[in-house]
Amino acid sequence: MSRSAHPAGPRHADVLPEGHYSAPPADLNALDPKVWAHTVTRTDDGIVSVGGVEVTTLAEEFGTPAYFLDESDFRARARAWRTAFGHDADVFYAGKAFLSRAVVRWLYEEGLNLDVCSGGELVTALSAGMPADRIAFHGNNKSAEEITAAVRAGVGRIVLDSFQEIVRVAHIAQSLGTRQRVQIRVTVGVEAHTHEFIATAHEDQKFGIALADGQAAEAVRRALTLDGLELVGIHSHIGSQIFDMAGFEVAARRVVALLAAVRDEHGVELPEIDLGGGLGIAYTSDDDPREPHEIAKALSEIVTRECEAAKLRTPRISVEPGRAIVGPTAFTLYEVGTIKPLEGLRTYVSVDGGMSDNIRTALYDAEYSVALVSRTSDAEPMLARVVGKHCESGDIVVKDAFLPSDLAPGDLIAVPATGAYCRSMASNYNHALRPPVVAVNDGEARVIVRRETEEDLLRLDVG
Numbered sequence: 001m002s003r004s005a006h007p008a009g010p011r012h013a014d015v016l017p018e019g020h021y022s023a024p025p026a027d028l029n030a031l032d033p034k035v036w037a038h039t040v041t042r043t044d045d046g047i048v049s050v051g052g053v054e055v056t057t058l059a060e061e062f063g064t065p066a067y068f069l070d071e072s073d074f075r076a077r078a079r080a081w082r083t084a085f086g087h088d089a090d091v092f093y094a095g096k097a098f099l100s101r102a103v104v105r106w107l108y109e110e111g112l113n114l115d116v117c118s119g120g121e122l123v124t125a126l127s128a129g130m131p132a133d134r135i136a137f138h139g140n141n142k143s144a145e146e147i148t149a150a151v152r153a154g155v156g157r158i159v160l161d162s163f164q165e166i167v168r169v170a171h172i173a174q175s176l177g178t179r180q181r182v183q184i185r186v187t188v189g190v191e192a193h194t195h196e197f198i199a200t201a202h203e204d205q206k207f208g209i210a211l212a213d214g215q216a217a218e219a220v221r222r223a224l225t226l227d228g229l230e231l232v233g234i235h236s237h238i239g240s241q242i243f244d245m246a247g248f249e250v251a252a253r254r255v256v257a258l259l260a261a262v263r264d265e266h267g268v269e270l271p272e273i274d275l276g277g278g279l280g281i282a283y284t285s286d287d288d289p290r291e292p293h294e295i296a297k298a299l300s301e302i303v304t305r306e307c308e309a310a311k312l313r314t315p316r317i318s319v320e321p322g323r324a325i326v327g328p329t330a331f332t333l334y335e336v337g338t339i340k341p342l343e344g345l346r347t348y349v350s351v352d353g354g355m356s357d358n359i360r361t362a363l364y365d366a367e368y369s370v371a372l373v374s375r376t377s378d379a380e381p382m383l384a385r386v387v388g389k390h391c392e393s394g395d396i397v398v399k400d401a402f403l404p405s406d407l408a409p410g411d412l413i414a415v416p417a418t419g420a421y422c423r424s425m426a427s428n429y430n431h432a433l434r435p436p437v438v439a440v441n442d443g444e445a446r447v448i449v450r451r452e453t454e455e456d457l458l459r460l461d462v463g
């Protein structure tokens, strides 16, 4: 795959493998295990099931649209990350991908830590019993209230994002009579996405403190002098949906160089580095994500090698996968409504949800797959575009996909790999009621986030 070093330009969330829909798949009824949750299979009667429950049963009981999350798959992926990184490293699940109290409990039980980036996420984590010292607090504009809540709770670390925040957190911690463990988030000049990364000296973005021009070194200098702070490490997060480890390699090299500079200047070896999240998953059969053990091995080799070269003790590594844990574990189930064939173009298939439950296609030009799941079909494939019911022509769920040409209103279709950044970014656009998240495991389905109701809408609207 290509890797380029062109100057930082527009975010390239739209980089797609070429020719991805040039030919219909050989078998429209097949379910590629790469994009579907582990327990998803088509039963003998042709109906797709997850966790041993058929989608027709799920639709009847919970309605559509709805997200169905394979609990055993979630736990298995969380455990795979934990195991791959072992005892000398920490895995922080990025709560922004999808957070609920059930998920927090699973993470706790599987030995993971948790990243939050708002007071709301913090409250969710704490209320589900995640010990505060296993929580990291992120964000480029944490409010004084949020910082106070995090320090009071005793979070394991706050990731400092600006010069102002260094002072703010130090002041709040000191006034609460405590010393807060912190990392400093640096921007290393690597922008990574999918098969590409760009390495530059400067980064044009709102997060972190630049390594360039000695900015990050200055931040370390200041943090080390403040009584309210215990600086434990450096943090870097380079992008999202990344398949190519080369961007992490550049990032790790630059972070380790900072650690060496800090040692030379202050005689202090910071004990931790966090390399962030951003590991890619398969949204379509064209994507080939790395396994956690490959990622762990690659990252630990890079850091160890760079530290040996700089004669530094190898710091404790942490990573923050969000999408890579929860993304593949859920699908969105929709009922097909209006079907509109446009001669010579494609067929528009309208579903009962849309950009309110999956904004990623509109926002990032994201790629998704889709399958007819309430029955099998031997009909010819048709090129389809799955669209929602919102008053907006950009309301597209799956831009280009093949579905059987006998598709009819009332059929159920499912979009896999919607566990990350779909429910968590869901909106009430057009006063849509945000769909529930239903965990399915071992023949049992249970709501972990309930569907919004018209009452919920009216309760917020105080008239």
Ligand SMILES: *Cc1c(COP(=O)(O)O)cnc(C)c1O
Residues within 6 Å of the ligand: 094, 096, 097, 115, 138, 237, 239, 240, 241, 276, 277, 278, 279, 320, 321, 322, 323, 324, 420
């Ligand atoms: C978004 C984010 C993550 C998680 O990214 P994924 O692509 O879901 O793995 C991790 N760390 C930070 C700081 C983030 O902002």
